[in-house]
Amino acid sequence: MIEVRNLTKRYGDKLAVNDISFKVEKGEILGFLGPNGAGKSTTMNMLTGYISSTSGDVLIDGVNILDDPKKAKANIGYLPEIPPLYVDMTVEAYLGFVYDMKKCKLPRKAHLKDVCSLCKIEDVRGRIIKNLSKGYRQRVGLAQALINNPPVLILDEPTVGLDPNQIIEIRSLIKKLGKKHTVILSSHILPEIQAVCDRIIIINRGMVAADGTADEIAKNITNEHKMTLRIEGPTHTADDKRLIAEKIRAMDGVKYVRADMEREKGIYDYDIETDGKTDIRRALNKLCADNGWNILMLQLSDLTLEDIFLKITMDEGLSKSDDKGGKSKPRIEIKTTASGKLRAVQEDDEEEESSIVDSGDEDTAADSAENNGGEE
Amino acid sequence: MLAIYRREMGAFFTSGVAYVFLAVFWLVSGIFFYNGVIASGFADTSSMFSSMFYIVMFLIPVLTMKLLSEEKKNKTDQGLLTAPISLWDIVLGKYFAALTLFIIAESIIFVYAFIINYLGDVVWQTLLGNYFAMLFLGAAFIAVGLFISSLTENQMASAVVSLVAIFVIYLSESLVADMENGNLVKRVIFKAVSSIAFYSRYIEFTKGVFSLPSVVFFISTAFLFNFFTVKVLEKRRWS
Numbered sequence: 020m021i022e023v024r025n026l027t028k029r030y031g032d033k034l035a036v037n038d039i040s041f042k043v044e045k046g047e048i049l050g051f052l053g054p055n056g057a058g059k060s061t062t063m064n065m066l067t068g069y070i071s072s073t074s075g076d077v078l079i080d081g082v083n084i085l086d087d088p089k090k091a092k093a094n095i096g097y098l099p100e101i102p103p104l105y106v107d108m109t110v111e112a113y114l115g116f117v118y119d120m121k122k123c124k125l126p127r128k129a130h131l132k133d134v135c136s137l138c139k140i141e142d143v144r145g146r147i148i149k150n151l152s153k154g155y156r157q158r159v160g161l162a163q164a165l166i167n168n169p170p171v172l173i174l175d176e177p178t179v180g181l182d183p184n185q186i187i188e189i190r191s192l193i194k195k196l197g198k199k200h201t202v203i204l205s206s207h208i209l210p211e212i213q214a215v216c217d218r219i220i221i222i223n224r225g226m227v228a229a230d231g232t233a234d235e236i237a238k239n240i241t242n243e244h245k246m247t248l249r250i251e252g253p254t255h256t257a258d259d260k261r262l263i264a265e266k267i268r269a270m271d272g273v274k275y276v277r278a279d280m281e282r283e284k285g286i287y288d289y290d291i292e293t294d295g296k297t298d299i300r301r302a303l304n305k306l307c308a309d310n311g312w313n314i315l316m317l318q319l320s321d322l323t324l325e326d327i328f329l330k331i332t333m334d335e336g337l338s339k340s341d342d343k344g345g346k347s348k349p350r351i352e353i354k355t356t357a358s359g360k361l362r363a364v365q366e367d368d369e370e371e372e373s374s375i376v377d378s379g380d381e382d383t384a385a386d387s388a389e390n391n392g393g394e395e
Numbered sequence: 396m397l398a399i400y401r402r403e404m405g406a407f408f409t410s411g412v413a414y415v416f417l418a419v420f421w422l423v424s425g426i427f428f429y430n431g432v433i434a435s436g437f438a439d440t441s442s443m444f445s446s447m448f449y450i451v452m453f454l455i456p457v458l459t460m461k462l463l464s465e466e467k468k469n470k471t472d473q474g475l476l477t478a479p480i481s482l483w484d485i486v487l488g489k490y491f492a493a494l495t496l497f498i499i500a501e502s503i504i505f506v507y508a509f510i511i512n513y514l515g516d517v518v519w520q521t522l523l524g525n526y527f528a529m530l531f532l533g534a535a536f537i538a539v540g541l542f543i544s545s546l547t548e549n550q551m552a553s554a555v556v557s558l559v560a561i562f563v564i565y566l567s568e569s570l571v572a573d574m575e576n577g578n579l580v581k582r583v584i585f586k587a588v589s590s591i592a593f594y595s596r597y598i599e600f601t602k603g604v605f606s607l608p609s610v611v612f613f614i615s616t617a618f619l620f621n622f623f624t625v626k627v628l629e630k631r632r633w634s
Binding site: 067099101112116163 | 397398399401402405406409410469470471472473474475476477478479480481632633
């Protein structure tokens, strides 16, 4: 449905979007993820024909947006970052204007009513947009994009400014729309992307840094396994901590151990990373039993989207070294298996120490992210 | 194009620009009408129509100042430029909306004609000639104003620059007036400036001469500047 080939945008010297390629199939919901200034909005603006690309092609349903803009744009509903609302019009008049502008052939009254009820703005139809709250404006913007039932929906941060209830409503609406439409949405709210999207593309510094489902990306970006242990030693002192960490470190398959905070009096947590191939839980249990330690807690922590995102976007060295490397992109293909290690993975290995030191913080952040996700 | 035209007409009235424009236009032209026709006691409209040039000059920028600059500022241009319509649709929709309001304003002339009818005979040929002359003049100036509005995000800048541009076009003629009998260079400058003159072309009409070349001149100016506006929008997309 949407095909993007080697899309590049240059503003003078600045490379805003660098050689992005991807495909979106019909009925797919694609999430665009990236830090501020990564090129999300620029890419979306190019997809919708608002700005042109320096090079590369955008095909909407096989039609190049620069060759036949009218035909290509007729297939797109676009909600930009700032909804393009004429604030001194009423919602009704504005949607009527969009209906006329898109030369919509569907029955006018019924279609506008459908769109309004879909976006839950029936009760504000007679009001002037200027007087609406940000959440309502956002929904009017979404309604505008839905007029004429375009097969492709491109939504730039659709849930900004909405309250938690509305966010959930919009999310389920997008999911519902994803059954009939092809949807691309950008966001920097990670649980949202995870909850709504079939597929995720992470963009960093104008390049595709990862492409796939959250699980696939997680698998590819790293093959290490993390767990958190709480072990009670015999003496309840820091000596315990040193001894336990040392012994665990000596185990087969353990790559890294770090004694964490003192969670209960005299009892410490340990963050352990394994090579991902050996399951050390049984051996751990045995080790503790032999030494007379008590395992009070064992928690496996897989990489969350947040971990992945931070790993990809925080690695300053990653894209720099790739610029030098010329053609090769820091891309993580879904298809590549763990054995065919990728650049990003290799980079991670080199900078392992630094990226793992702050893993404690990441975990707590990830926990809270999970909690947010659990709201639904 | 029709959708844009209708929205723009609506915006003129909801934003109040239309009321200000019409009120000022009618007030000032009423004063000219009173001074030029009623007070002098002649049914001669030429002095009234020549004064009308100034109203057109000062009020057109008010009409065009926010047409495109505000779209850019409020990012509503994003909606227009990603809709399945062409740039000409956008520009002409806005252009004809402004032109329509201008035609409504200048049609006050028929009210004046009605009043003159009581005082003496109306010379319909001259009156209609002048009416259309003013229409074409406005058509050209609106295109200039729309073009300038496309260059900036700031309404006030757009209005001031349009006014200055139109004013310079007007003044340029009196600047070169004494060059007509100078040396070759001066004569070339005079020729060049007077061939793109707006004022003297317009004044010709008020004297009862309906000159077709001038009509063509005004219409092609309007077309040219609308073309420039389209190019500005296009260029913004490509930059």
